[in-house]
Amino acid sequence: MSKDIFVVIEQRNNKVQGVGLELIGEATRLNADLKEQVVAVLLGGDVKGEVDKLYHYGADKVILVEDPMLKDFATEPYTKALTAVCKEFEPEIMLFGASSIGRDVAPRLASRIKTGLVADCTGLRMAKEQEELDREVACGCTDPERALLMTRPTFGGNLMATLMCPRTKPQMATVRPGVMKKIAKDTTRKGELIEFKVDFVPEDMNIEILEVVKSEKKAVDLTEAKLIVSGGRGVGGPEGFGIIRDLAKALGAEVGSSRACVDAGWIEKDRQVGQTGKTVRPDLYVACGISGAIQHVAGMENSGFIVAINKNEAAPIFQVADLGIVADLKVIVPKLTEAVNKFNESKTAQ
Amino acid sequence: MKIVVCIKQVPDTTGGVVKVDPVTGTLRRDLMPTIINHDDKTGIEAALQLREKIGGTVTVVTMGPPQADVALREALAMGADEAVLVSGREFGGSDTYATSGILAGALQKIGYDIIITGRQAIDGDTAQVGPQLAEKLGVPQVSYVEEVIDAKPEAITVKRQFEDGYHIIRIKTPCLLTAIAELAEPRYMTVSGIVDAYEKDIQVIGFEDIKDLIEVEWIGLKGSPTNIYKSFTKDLKGAGTILKDLSAEKFVEAIIEKLDEKHII
Numbered sequence: 001m002s003k004d005i006f007v008v009i010e011q012r013n014n015k016v017q018g019v020g021l022e023l024i025g026e027a028t029r030l031n032a033d034l035k036e037q038v039v040a041v042l043l044g045g046d047v048k049g050e051v052d053k054l055y056h057y058g059a060d061k062v063i064l065v066e067d068p069m070l071k072d073f074a075t076e077p078y079t080k081a082l083t084a085v086c087k088e089f090e091p092e093i094m095l096f097g098a099s100s101i102g103r104d105v106a107p108r109l110a111s112r113i114k115t116g117l118v119a120d121c122t123g124l125r126m127a128k129e130q131e132e133l134d135r136e137v138a139c140g141c142t143d144p145e146r147a148l149l150m151t152r153p154t155f156g157g158n159l160m161a162t163l164m165c166p167r168t169k170p171q172m173a174t175v176r177p178g179v180m181k182k183i184a185k186d187t188t189r190k191g192e193l194i195e196f197k198v199d200f201v202p203e204d205m206n207i208e209i210l211e212v213v214k215s216e217k218k219a220v221d222l223t224e225a226k227l228i229v230s231g232g233r234g235v236g237g238p239e240g241f242g243i244i245r246d247l248a249k250a251l252g253a254e255v256g257s258s259r260a261c262v263d264a265g266w267i268e269k270d271r272q273v274g275q276t277g278k279t280v281r282p283d284l285y286v287a288c289g290i291s292g293a294i295q296h297v298a299g300m301e302n303s304g305f306i307v308a309i310n311k312n313e314a315a316p317i318f319q320v321a322d323l324g325i326v327a328d329l330k331v332i333v334p335k336l337t338e339a340v341n342k343f344n345e346s347k348t349a350q
Numbered sequence: 351m352k353i354v355v356c357i358k359q360v361p362d363t364t365g366g367v368v369k370v371d372p373v374t375g376t377l378r379r380d381l382m383p384t385i386i387n388h389d390d391k392t393g394i395e396a397a398l399q400l401r402e403k404i405g406g407t408v409t410v411v412t413m414g415p416p417q418a419d420v421a422l423r424e425a426l427a428m429g430a431d432e433a434v435l436v437s438g439r440e441f442g443g444s445d446t447y448a449t450s451g452i453l454a455g456a457l458q459k460i461g462y463d464i465i466i467t468g469r470q471a472i473d474g475d476t477a478q479v480g481p482q483l484a485e486k487l488g489v490p491q492v493s494y495v496e497e498v499i500d501a502k503p504e505a506i507t508v509k510r511q512f513e514d515g516y517h518i519i520r521i522k523t524p525c526l527l528t529a530i531a532e533l534a535e536p537r538y539m540t541v542s543g544i545v546d547a548y549e550k551d552i553q554v555i556g557f558e559d560i561k562d563l564i565e566v567e568w569i570g571l572k573g574s575p576t577n578i579y580k581s582f583t584k585d586l587k588g589a590g591t592i593l594k595d596l597s598a599e600k601f602v603e604a605i606i607e608k609l610d611e612k613h614i615i
Contacts, residue, residue, distance in 0.1 A: 012512075012514060072517065073517075100493070100513055103477045104494070106478075107477075108481045108482070108491070111450060111481070111486060114568075116575030116576035117446070117478060117576070118576055119477060119478055120476070135579055152475075153475070154473065154474060155361070155368055155377060155472075155475075158368040159368065159370060159377060160581065160583070161578055161582075162581070163576050163578055163579060164576065164579050165575055165577075168575045207492060209518070209519055211518035213516050213518070214515040215514055227614070263531070270513075283614055284609070284612075294368065304612075305608070305614065307605060321592070322590035322591070323605065324592035324593065325604075326593065327601055331598050332598055332602065335599070335601075339602045339603075343615055
């Protein structure tokens with residue numbers, strides 16, 4: 001019976017997505033306590049070429065399920081394949097990226113194999129403290145030293161909850177992209193490949209995918225950005241993002257946004273920071289005209305240095321700002337852009 | 351054609367006001383105003399539009415305490431035909447697995463052709479109940495639906511959002527769809543709708559009504575596979591420097607100085 005930590009690797013267009021590598025990193029850290037193996041599960045139509053990469057980032061073993069039915073994501077074939085994997089290998093823990101794929105298939109799977117699932121986690125650890133072990137036992141857990149504690153934000157990030165799954169296995173969680181850290185890539189690392197066959201029947205494809213469209217524009221990945229300049233409702237309209245873009249350009253930063261502007265159609269959705277958007281942790285986050293709704297703050301408060309520019313002194317954003325500027329962004333931002341450009345020029349001139 | 355929308359009454363956190371009991375770390379729902387969860391309201395609108403296209407009725411279902419009938423009345427005032435409240439002491443403390451099992455029992459009882467749920471609720475933020483409900487009922491699902499492209503009684507064609515694009519998917523009924531904000535702009539209640547809403551009866555489904563349809567050992571706090579170990583509020587980081595009443599030049603100078611000091615520029 002296997003008691004390993006499984007990571008379901010997300011792939012799109014036969015390419016492994018970053019969140020899968022982050023989860024292998026986190027599984028490796030958990031495994032320092034559990035002392036089993038880190039197993040990556042890779043599903044797809046033609047994805048064998050990605051297997052080595054999973055070893056390089058820390059997987060001890062890769063379970064590869066290849067089938068034409070797994071080429072594009074569809075709930076039922078993916079659920080069926082993962083159900084078969086769980087039945088055959090009996091994972092102790094199973095982690096998914098909390099993406100639009102992970103959050104579709106993981107609940108379906110958890111329901112089918114009758115186990116608990118914790119959504120959108122930002123912290124994972126093995127139970128260790130006596131209080132934690134006792135509580136697991138009190139809730140019916142028979143092997144508390146193998147119990148996973150899963151921490152997640154709720155109520156838009158204002159309240160944190162730590163959950164456990166004491167009586168059923170695998171202990172399953174979806175994990176927010178951009179939160180866990182990859183381990184350093186080691187191209188000399190090797191692992192064991194298990195090619196696993198699933199007996200699909202045509203009826204397993206219970207939806208008809210008529211069209212697969214990739215956005216022409218590559219979606220912006222704010223989770224990877226080192227510097228972010230974000231605009232909120234205070235920019236006043238879609239054209240208000242002009243000065244935000246200018247500042248971002250001067251700094252070499254990405255442009256971010258609050259949900260309000262995305263909802264209003266002022267800027268593309270992939271720029272949204274916060275709940276149902278992204279959790280970012282750049283070195284610098286400049287919040288311009290953002291009031292600081294809890295969802296937004298939850299998405300950016302771990303940034304290295306936060307500058308907030310807002311006319312309203314009472315705006316909640318100032319509570320998380322390292323430097324707060326109570327002023328009109330429309331006056332400050334263009335002057336700041338000018339000053340940054342000047343600073344850069346003087347630096348290159350030296 | 352019976353279109354069923356599952357909705358949830360949630361605390362309104364849009365003002366940024368979340369009341370937490372400082373001792374227990376749990377939410378003081380009683381101190382906060384409630385609303386229909388945003389994605390669920392989108393689901394109601396999408397159901398009403400589907401009814402306009404393919405006929406049939408729209409039934410709203412919620413699981414919650416008796417006070418959740420306010421959310422159902424609002425849905426009726428928007429134009430839903432029927433409302434069902436799933437309520438009982440036995441259901442309290444259910445996680446998403448248990449909740450989906452109970453809802454599945456209720457839906458088997460009332461019948462369904464198309465089920466719409468919001469993608470996720472703003473209080474729990476799990477996005478799990480929709481897919482778990484579909485699994486319990488054994489119907490196919492499409493989540494993250496951002497557009498209904500075509501609807502016929504036997505099948506619906508939808509646009510399913512991904513982070514890097516979309517799929518156009520045809521799904522046969524009966525099926526379950528989860529709605530995201532882009533799917534529809536919820537209509538307002540009408541005055542006559544509000545009057546009608548308070549004249550309609552709300553069907554209440556309790557434990558006794560569905561106990562033969564559900565796995566009774568998998569409901570409520572005790573039957574939920576996940577349990578809360580603890581909940582707590584995040585420590586706010588210490589306040590930084592707040593500058594005000596300076597000239598624009600001084601403000602900019604202060605920012606540049608900091609960015610330089612932190613080696614950001």
